[in-house]
Amino acid sequence: MNIVVLAKQVPDTRNVGPDAMTPEGTVNRSALPAIFNPEDLNALEQALRLKEQNPGTTVTVLTMGPDRAAEVVKEAMYRGADGGYLLTDRAFAGADTLATSYALSTAIRHFAPYVDLIIGGRQAIDGDTAQVGPQVAEKLGLNQITYTEEILSCDGKTIRVVRHIDGGVETVETELPCVLTVNGSAAACRPRNAKRVMAYKKAEVPHLTCADVEADLNQCGLAGSPTKVKHVENIVFKAKESKQLTGSDEDINGLIQELLASHTIG
Amino acid sequence: MNNVFVYCELEGHTVTEVSQELLTKGRKLANTLGVKLEAVAAGEGIKGKVEQQILPYGVDVLHLFDAKGLSPYTSKPHTAILVNLFKKEKPQICLMGADVVGRDLGPRVSSALKSGLTADCTALEIGPHEDKKTGKTYEQLLYQIRPAFGGNIVATIVNPDNRPQMATVRSGVMKAEVLDPAYKGEVIVEKVEDYVPQTEYVTRVIERHVQASKNNLKGAPIIVSGGYGVGSKEGFQLLYDLAKVLHAEVGASRAAVDAGFCDHDLQIGQTGVTVRPKVYIACGISGAIQHVAGMKESGIIVSINPDENAPINQIADYVINGTVEEVVPKMIKYYKQNSK
Numbered sequence: 387m388n389i390v391v392l393a394k395q396v397p398d399t400r401n402v403g404p405d406a407m408t409p410e411g412t413v414n415r416s417a418l419p420a421i422f423n424p425e426d427l428n429a430l431e432q433a434l435r436l437k438e439q440n441p442g443t444t445v446t447v448l449t450m451g452p453d454r455a456a457e458v459v460k461e462a463m464y465r466g467a468d469g470g471y472l473l474t475d476r477a478f479a480g481a482d483t484l485a486t487s488y489a490l491s492t493a494i495r496h497f498a499p500y501v502d503l504i505i506g507g508r509q510a511i512d513g514d515t516a517q518v519g520p521q522v523a524e525k526l527g528l529n530q531i532t533y534t535e536e537i538l539s540c541d542g543k544t545i546r547v548v549r550h551i552d553g554g555v556e557t558v559e560t561e562l563p564c565v566l567t568v569n570g571s572a573a574a575c576r577p578r579n580a581k582r583v584m585a586y587k588k589a590e591v592p593h594l595t596c597a598d599v600e601a602d603l604n605q606c607g608l609a610g611s612p613t614k615v616k617h618v619e620n621i622v623f624k625a626k627e628s629k630q631l632t633g634s635d636e637d638i639n640g641l642i643q644e645l646l647a648s649h650t651i652g
Numbered sequence: 653m654n655n656v657f658v659y660c661e662l663e664g665h666t667v668t669e670v671s672q673e674l675l676t677k678g679r680k681l682a683n684t685l686g687v688k689l690e691a692v693a694a695g696e697g698i699k700g701k702v703e704q705q706i707l708p709y710g711v712d713v714l715h716l717f718d719a720k721g722l723s724p725y726t727s728k729p730h731t732a733i734l735v736n737l738f739k740k741e742k743p744q745i746c747l748m749g750a751d752v753v754g755r756d757l758g759p760r761v762s763s764a765l766k767s768g769l770t771a772d773c774t775a776l777e778i779g780p781h782e783d784k785k786t787g788k789t790y791e792q793l794l795y796q797i798r799p800a801f802g803g804n805i806v807a808t809i810v811n812p813d814n815r816p817q818m819a820t821v822r823s824g825v826m827k828a829e830v831l832d833p834a835y836k837g838e839v840i841v842e843k844v845e846d847y848v849p850q851t852e853y854v855t856r857v858i859e860r861h862v863q864a865s866k867n868n869l870k871g872a873p874i875i876v877s878g879g880y881g882v883g884s885k886e887g888f889q890l891l892y893d894l895a896k897v898l899h900a901e902v903g904a905s906r907a908a909v910d911a912g913f914c915d916h917d918l919q920i921g922q923t924g925v926t927v928r929p930k931v932y933i934a935c936g937i938s939g940a941i942q943h944v945a946g947m948k949e950s951g952i953i954v955s956i957n958p959d960e961n962a963p964i965n966q967i968a969d970y971v972i973n974g975t976v977e978e979v980v981p982k983m984i985k986y987y988k989q990n991s992k
Contacts, residue, residue, distance in 0.1 A: 397801075399801060482768065483759070483769070484762060484763060484766065484767075484768065484769075487759075487763060512801060513800070513801075514771070514772065514922075514923060515759075515771040515772075516755045516759070516771065517755075517758070517759035517762070517769060517771060518759075519759075520727070520756060520757075520758075520759035520760045520763065521759045521760070521762065521763035522763075523727075523760065523763075524731070524759070524760040524763035524764050525763055529727065529728055529854050529855060530727050530756070530760070531727075531855070532727075532752070532755070532756045533752055533756075546858070550752065551752045551753075551860075551862065552751045552752050552753070552862075553862045553863055554860070554861045554862035554863055555860075555861055556724070556857060556859065556860045556861075557857070557858040557859040557860075558726070558855050558856065558857050558858060559855070559856045559858055560854055560855045560856070561854060571916070605766075611768070612766065612767055612768030612811050612813065612814035613768035613769070613770060613796075613809050613810070613811050614783075614809065614810055614811070614812060615807050615808070615809055616781060616795065616808045616809065616810045617807070617808040618800075618805050618806070618807050618808075619805060619806045619807075619808075620805060628955075628965065628966075628968050628969055628970060628971045629969065629970050629971065630971050630973065631970060631971065631972045631973065632972070632973050632974060633972060633973065633974025633975070633978045633979045633982070635982060635986075637972070638972070638979060638982040638983055638986055639982075639986040639989075639990070641954075641970060641972070641983075642983060642986040642987050642990050643986075643990050645931070645952075646987075646990055646991060650930060650931055650951075650952055651874060651898055651931060651987070652987075652991050
């Protein structure tokens with residue numbers, strides 16, 4: 387099987403420090419550590435398991451971003467991926483999810499025209515949109531299974547998957563090729579393998595440009611993005627008049643009595 | 653042409669709450685724009701069963717797709733329905749729920765139509781827009797408002813040139829209100845085979861288990877909610893103890909869910925449930941904007957936090973400077989003492 391894993395390098399929005407925002411209210415990306423998008427690691431694990439079960443399978447990682455995003459390709463190789471590409475070009479800058487999925491789909495057509503399975507995380511922590519997976523599937527004319535929890539079987543022709551749905555789970559089956567997106571609650575990714583780290587430490591991640599993948603410039607980057615950010619507001623809550631209490635018995639007792647007296651509780 | 657469309661999600665023959673909330677919002681947007689509100693429902697054996705769950709929200713036209721294979725939902729047939737219907741009807745706005753179905757379907761439809769989609773909006777408004785680069789002005793665009801970038805900013809997104817302007821909204825963010833139980837809307841029973849080629853039925857649903865939500869967070873008058881500051885799974889037991897005496901439900905912030913302190917069903921906020929209880933007791937919750945987006949309309953907010961600079965304190969009516977372990981047992985004790 388020919389598997390492509392979609393991975394994104396993201397700023398670690400879970401550990402936002404005080405210098406994460408510039409005084410002008412824009413995001414100061416350089417102040418945030420760049421990490422492998424967590425759910426893309428769950429996706430990588432699913433791909434590596436299929437590789438173990440189906441001899442002859444190759445796992446290729448595709449990421450889009452600036453030069454340093456190549457780190458996620460290498461990280462994936464340390465954990466078991468066969469190789470990967472960094473899709474990078476000034477023309478891709480400012481892409482929304484639609485322009486991103488267009489660029490990714492042209493790259494997949496370019497280096498993996500006979501792909502069997504495309505696997506990515508459900509969503510990235512910097513946007514939380516969960517849109518790129520299904521949008522890539524539609525651009526390539528492929529079926530999709532989102533919210534994957536576990537791959538039950540995959541024989542190279544048919545895949546059977548357990549997915550989370552609202553209020554429950556569902557087992558579905560479909561034919562390959564298709565696109566899967568994987569939840570963060572799926573199996574965690576295996577760690578780096580020391581031998582692989584030694585072997586690939588100096589490996590060069592090949593770059594693909596807009597011209598390499600023959601992408602239409604009108605559909606890339608800012609130009610290809612139908613959504614525009616009209617306005618961005620830095621978060622400052624409107625302060626309420628709040629009563630300040632301590633954890634003392636007296637204060638807590640007073641609060642409970644007050645809430646009971648006003649029939650707020652009880 | 654140019655109307656507001658809402659995709660109505662069905663669980664069996666029942667229209668989901670989020671769809672009814674969006675129909676209510678869609679009616680308001682359509683009024684502002686002076687256009688019709690249209691709805692789409694697709695499933696199996698739904699004719700005669702779903703109309704009265706949809707039309708009373710002020711729906712002028714309901715497009716009904718009733719055929720074998722449309723229920724339970726799978727991606728490709730429902731995508732084909734919306735894409736082909738929208739090519740014909742050219743809506744200016746399309747709304748759908750930001751749940752598993754809407755987040756599976758919305759991006760596919762937007763990708764096929766090359767239109768913009770904004771996920772998990774917390775507010776939708778109509779307003780003007782000027783493109784600073786081209787100088788082009790737009791009279792009435794859909795403002796799609798959502799927290800972004802880990803909740804550190806709130807962004808207003810517009811789709812100036814592509815139609816439909818698509819947005820998904822979580823359950824509970826908007827309010828459902830019937831406009832008129834006898835509202836006269838037209839029902840168009842569509843010929844499904846004109847929209848969905850047989851080749852689109854490619855996913856087989858082998859097994860399906862759906863159960864009603866274990867908690868009643870959305871309707872609870874009192875919520876005791878825990879954040880990362882609760883510290884552990886065991887710490888959450890304290891919150892359950894308090895909830896038990898107050899007849900409250902237990903909720904959580906994303907940080908607590910991610911840390912494994914509790915089940916993800918309990919998550920309150922932009923990517924969880926939106927709640928409006930009478931009393932919201934925030935235990936060790938710092939108050940990231942995504943969380944606040946899901947609880948800020950609570951009546952009385954009590955914040956228990958050892959960090960007096962926690963952002964949630966800004967919107968709290970009562971700020972208790974203390975730890976959860978210290979304060980919560982005292983609340984239980986004094987509630988028991990005083991309520992008798």
